[in-house]
Amino acid sequence: MEPIISLKNVHKNYGEKQVLTGIDLTIYPGQVIGYIGPNGAGKSTTVKILCGLISDFEGEVMVNGMDIRTNALAIKQKIGYIPELAELYDVLTPIEFLTFMADLYGIDLNIAQERMTKMLSAFGLENSMYQRMDTFSKGMRQKVLIISGLLHNPDIIILDEPLSGLDANSVIIVKELISKLAKEGKTIFYSSHMMDVVEKVSDRIVLINNGKVIADGSFEELKQQLGDQSLEKIFSQLTHTEGSGNESDRMMDAFN
Amino acid sequence: MNILDKFLLMLILLPSRFYETMGVDTKQLKAILVAKLTIGNRTPSGFRGFKSAKAAKPSKFQSVGKAIAAIFMGFLFVFALFIGVDYVTKLTFYFSFYIFFLASMLVADFTTVLFDVRDNAIILPKPVNDRTFVMARLLHIILFVAKVVIPLTLISNIWIAYVTGFWGLLVFIALIVLATLFTIFLINAVYILVLKITTPQRFKNIISYFQIVFAITIYGAYQLIPRLVDTSFVTQLSLADSYWAMLAPPYWFGGAWEYLHLLNGNIKFLFCLLLAVTIPFISIYVVIKFFAPSFNQKLAMIGNTAEDVPVLKTHKSAKANKKTYSEWLSRLLVKPGAERMAFLHTWKMTARSRDFKMVIYPSLGYLLVYAVLIFMRKGNSANESFFPDPNSFIYIFIVYICNFVLITVLSQLKVSDQYKAAWIYYAAPIEKPGSIILGAVKSILAKFYLPVAFVLTGSAYLFLGTSALPNFILGICNQLLIILIITYISFHSLPFSVPAAQKGKGSNFIKSLFSMLIPITIALLHYAIRTYWPIVLLLTLLSGIAIWMMLDSIKNKEWSSIK
Numbered sequence: 001m002e003p004i005i006s007l008k009n010v011h012k013n014y015g016e017k018q019v020l021t022g023i024d025l026t027i028y029p030g031q032v033i034g035y036i037g038p039n040g041a042g043k044s045t046t047v048k049i050l051c052g053l054i055s056d057f058e059g060e061v062m063v064n065g066m067d068i069r070t071n072a073l074a075i076k077q078k079i080g081y082i083p084e085l086a087e088l089y090d091v092l093t094p095i096e097f098l099t100f101m102a103d104l105y106g107i108d109l110n111i112a113q114e115r116m117t118k119m120l121s122a123f124g125l126e127n128s129m130y131q132r133m134d135t136f137s138k139g140m141r142q143k144v145l146i147i148s149g150l151l152h153n154p155d156i157i158i159l160d161e162p163l164s165g166l167d168a169n170s171v172i173i174v175k176e177l178i179s180k181l182a183k184e185g186k187t188i189f190y191s192s193h194m195m196d197v198v199e200k201v202s203d204r205i206v207l208i209n210n211g212k213v214i215a216d217g218s219f220e221e222l223k224q225q226l227g228d229q230s231l232e233k234i235f236s237q238l239t240h241t242e243g244s245g246n247e248s249d250r251m252m253d254a255f256n
Numbered sequence: 257m258n259i260l261d262k263f264l265l266m267l268i269l270l271p272s273r274f275y276e277t278m279g280v281d282t283k284q285l286k287a288i289l290v291a292k293l294t295i296g297n298r299t300p301s302g303f304r305g306f307k308s309a310k311a312a313k314p315s316k317f318q319s320v321g322k323a324i325a326a327i328f329m330g331f332l333f334v335f336a337l338f339i340g341v342d343y344v345t346k347l348t349f350y351f352s353f354y355i356f357f358l359a360s361m362l363v364a365d366f367t368t369v370l371f372d373v374r375d376n377a378i379i380l381p382k383p384v385n386d387r388t389f390v391m392a393r394l395l396h397i398i399l400f401v402a403k404v405v406i407p408l409t410l411i412s413n414i415w416i417a418y419v420t421g422f423w424g425l426l427v428f429i430a431l432i433v434l435a436t437l438f439t440i441f442l443i444n445a446v447y448i449l450v451l452k453i454t455t456p457q458r459f460k461n462i463i464s465y466f467q468i469v470f471a472i473t474i475y476g477a478y479q480l481i482p483r484l485v486d487t488s489f490v491t492q493l494s495l496a497d498s499y500w501a502m503l504a505p506p507y508w509f510g511g512a513w514e515y516l517h518l519l520n521g522n523i524k525f526l527f528c529l530l531l532a533v534t535i536p537f538i539s540i541y542v543v544i545k546f547f548a549p550s551f552n553q554k555l556a557m558i559g560n561t562a563e564d565v566p567v568l569k570t571h572k573s574a575k576a577n578k579k580t581y582s583e584w585l586s587r588l589l590v591k592p593g594a595e596r597m598a599f600l601h602t603w604k605m606t607a608r609s610r611d612f613k614m615v616i617y618p619s620l621g622y623l624l625v626y627a628v629l630i631f632m633r634k635g636n637s638a639n640e641s642f643f644p645d646p647n648s649f650i651y652i653f654i655v656y657i658c659n660f661v662l663i664t665v666l667s668q669l670k671v672s673d674q675y676k677a678a679w680i681y682y683a684a685p686i687e688k689p690g691s692i693i694l695g696a697v698k699s700i701l702a703k704f705y706l707p708v709a710f711v712l713t714g715s716a717y718l719f720l721g722t723s724a725l726p727n728f729i730l731g732i733c734n735q736l737l738i739i740l741i742i743t744y745i746s747f748h749s750l751p752f753s754v755p756a757a758q759k760g761k762g763s764n765f766i767k768s769l770f771s772m773l774i775p776i777t778i779a780l781l782h783y784a785i786r787t788y789w790p791i792v793l794l795l796t797l798l799s800g801i802a803i804w805m806m807l808d809s810i811k812n813k814e815w816s817s818i819k
Contacts, residue, residue: 051381076383087377089291091298096291103287104382132298 002065004029004156004187005050010059012045012211019045020057021211027189029155032182034202035191036231038239042211043191044084047160050189051081063156077105080154082146084161090133094120094144097133098151105152112151119147123170138165146174157181158189163197175201199231209239258320261293264402268395279387288379288392293399326407329357329474333412335481340493343420343517344525347510348495350412351435353477355506358439360470361404363446363463397440405436420517427516431509434536438505441539464614472621479625499524508532585702590695594686595811598695602669602751603703611673611756619664626657649783651716651724655731656779658708662739663771665700670749671756678753689750690813696751697743697810701736709735726792731782733799738775740806746771747810748819 005027012020020042027033037043048054049061052072061068063075088097095116102112120129123143133141142165149157163171178188178201192198198205199219207215215222215238219231226234257265265286272282336349379389409432417425450462501507502524511528582603590599606612672678681692709732716724785791 053376053380073383073385076381079381081381083377083381087374089295089374089378091295092291096294100287100291101382104284104379104384106283106383 001028003027003062004064005189006060006062007046007049008060010046010049010057010061012042012049012054012057019211020049023059023208023211023213025206025213025216027187029187030182030185031204032178032188032202033190034198034205035189035208036193036195036198036205036235037208038193041208041239043193043208044160046208047081047158047189047191050158051079052076077152078155080149080152080157082149082157082159082162084164088133088141088145088148090136090141093130093132094125094147095129097144098148101148101151107152115151116147119150120144123147123173139167139170142166143170154186156187156189158191160191161193162190163192163194171197195231195235205231207235207238214238257290257293258297260320260323260403261297261399264399265289265293268399275391278391279385280391281385281388284384284388285392285395288384288388289395289399292392292396296400323403323407326404327410330408330411332478332481333357333409334415337412337415340495342494342514344507344510344514345493345495347513348501348504348507351431351506351509352504354409354432355435355439355442357474358401358404358408358436359442359446360466360473362401362439362443363466363470401436401440405432424513424517427513431513431532434532435506435509437536437540441536441542445539461610464610468614468617468621471618472625475618475622476625476628479629502528505531505535508535582699582703589698589702591691594684594691595695595698598692598751599699599702602696602699605672605752606665606700606703609672611671612668615668616661616665619661623657623661627654651720651727652731652779652783652786655712655728655735656775656782658705659735659738659775660772662700662705662735663742663775665704666697666739666742666747667771669696669700669751670747670754672752672754673756675753675755678750681750681753688812689815689818690811692750693743693747693813694807694811697739697747701739705735705739726789726796727782727786730792730796730799733796733803734778734782735775737799737803737806738778740803740810742771742774744806744810744813748817750818 003026005025007023007025010020010023011018023042023046035043035046045054049057049068050063052068052075055069055072064078066075068075089100092100098116098120099109099112102109102116107115117126117129120126123146125140125143128136128140133144136144142162146159146162149159163174166174175197178190182188182203188202190198190202202219204218205215205222206213215226215234217225222231222234223229226237229237268289269282269286275282275285333350333353336353337346339349340346409429413425413429416428420428450459454462495501495507495510508528508531511525512532515522515525515529582600586596586599586603590596606616681689686692712732713725713728716728785795
């Protein structure tokens with residue numbers, strides 16, 4: 001099978017600071033990738049490269065058989081990007097914002113109108129459709145963002161911490177949604193540091209640290225390689241520089 | 257979208273075919289512009305005054321409101337047309353005002369409206385090509401500027417047409433367009449310069465200082481210009497024969513108009529015309545060609561702080577032990593515990609919070625304008641010594657006018673963007689919230705009033721002698737008393753615990769009017785008794801006792817009085 005996303009030896013630095021130091025990754029259609037790593041490991045930078053937001057990297061990135069440097073537009077059409085932190089124009093109403101998104105993707109307005117109404121209702125936002133989003137909670141904004149990423153029915157869905165601020169019920173909806181989208185053959189790239197969700201939704205986990213892939217495989221495979229333990233334990237085992245468990249002891253010592 | 261926007265949008269999208277040949281997706285272009293205009297209409301701008309910027313619920317008619325405000329501002333420019341004897345002079349002043357005003361206004365709004373950093377996360381991941389994006393930005397700038405410039409120049413256009421006829425108006429409009437281009441270049445130059453010498457993070461701070469200076473200048477201009485126009489010096493002024501004036505860009509536009517309108521064959525004005533036409537285009541070209549690429553990237557970084565790793569500053573341990581001025585003061589003025597905590601916290605917050613400065617600095621500036629006005633009036637009436645006798649109303653006035661600033665500071669003391677952080681007051685075991693309020697109020701008094709009081713009494717002693725002191729001291733005591741009374745009556749929140757949006761609600765207008773009336777009344781009473789020394793001394797004593805009692809009452813405020 002042809003890979004849908006492939007990164008070869010991708011490097012990226014901001015000035016002196018090396019963020020990505022040679023990422024190699026091949027992703028096949030229908031996979032749900034859990035992309036995890038500690039803060040500053042390079043998760044967001046990878047996501048931004050995949051979405052065509054950063055073009056001054058070294059190495060090769062192919063999406064759907066096309067080079068992202070030369071075919072950025074065609075690739076962007078296939079990708080649905082759901083950014084972290086509720087980045088949206090919050091003085092618009094959800095309908096206005098989503099109509100704007102639909103226009104940018106060139107979706108027929110009638111189709112878009114119907115889709116966004118259905119999606120907003122599914123998330124329980126039917127009563128707030130015509131309200132400006134500046135009054136919305138973080139979770140409500142995040143829901144609108146999720147819809148804006150799915151509206152054009154993309155083949156690849158890239159999520160960057162999509163669950164931040166969502167309430168428990170919405171988290172369940174999003175988790176189920178992810179597995180249903182995967183069943184439809186869509187590829188999902190899920191970047192997060194919430195281990196419990198990643199463990200449940202993804203069928204392949206990619207762990208990066210200091211700009212490099214340090215573990216790659218299904219949760220079962222990782223457990224076989226590193227001992228039968230939770231993803232959290234595996235994570236801290238692989239990314240920790242000092243012996244873990246020490247910090248909490250030192251905290252307690254401060255009282256004495 | 258209102259009619260004005262729809263009309264302008266239709267106009268600007270007329271050459272759609274032409275845009276398409278450049279590789280622009282006109283459907284996306286329209287979508288972006290519609291979204292941007294809608295956002296622009298709903299975003300409060302720096303133009304409407306800083307205090308209301310956050311509080312005002314952006315209304316449907318905001319665009320119309322802005323236009324009316326701009327027409328009103330434009331009215332001021334007409335005064336420029338009365339300066340000097342000839343049109344070169346008149347228009348030089350006109351274009352000076354115009355360029356200054358437009359530049360300040362655009363600086364206030366440009367970054368937030370036009371270089372919205374959210375674009376990076378929202379529009380760039382979408383299949384929008386670069387040309388469409390750049391074109392959308394360019395057209396948005398044109399629309400944005402047009403919406404300001406058209407109403408701003410409306411009255412002057414009518415006036416010019418009335419006085420000089422159709423041809424004069426036509427030339428004038430063409431020059432306005434050129435001057436606008438030139439102003440856009442100026443702003444870009446300022447931005448580039450600022451970004452060169454500072455980090456994008458501090459850029460926002462610098463922009464807010466621009467806004468403050470802008471607000472003060474506009475206020476000052478409104479107060480001063482109409483007064484200046486009357487003087488004979490101003491009406492007799494002529495720059496027509498000055499060669500030095502060539503160095504000032506507004507002069508080019510004035511000279512160009514003179515040349516084209518009167519077809520005045522003066523070689524100097526021909527040269528002005530050349531400069532007025534070529535310089536704007538050359539400078540815009542330079543900006544687009546050489547500066548814009550890196551400029552946009554840098555601007556994008558303003559919002560991109562998440563990528564930045566915080567720079568760790570290594571503090572020397574010696575420095576940590578050193579007492580700062582505020583700590584030293586706190587030892588003198590407040591009791592340890594909650595009061596001291598509030599004192600130091602307020603001291604730091606007022607020094608570091610941008611919102612706080614945005615409200616306070618303009619009111620300090622207005623005070624400065626008043627001071628200038630007072631001395632101007634003095635300058636006009638000849639045969640008086642520079643320092644009138646110590647019992648003049650002016651001194652009482654000077655002492656009491658500081659109160660307005662203090663009242664503004666006090667009203668801002670409750671407000672913070674991070675109002676939620678005030679949970680700490682509720683979580684901590686504090687018996688009476690009065691001690692926190694007292695500490696905070698003492699802090700602003702010590703910070704904003706103590707230096708003023710010293711300077712006032714010091715200069716009164718130096719310039720007027722000891723006889724002036726009792727009145728000054730009574731005035732200062734009364735200041736403190738007034739602030740404490742207002743605090744006691746109207747301060748029902750903990751410091752920095754109210755969101756800015758809530759401040760402007762309800763009966764606040766009446767309240768602030770009332771707050772202003774107190775110092776005015778007391779000032780008048782003080783003026784009436786100023787020459788009766790025993791009464792002044794007695795009142796000073798009473799004022800002192802009252803201060804002491806108020807301090808105690810504020811300190812004993814209960815939790816039940818906190819809203």
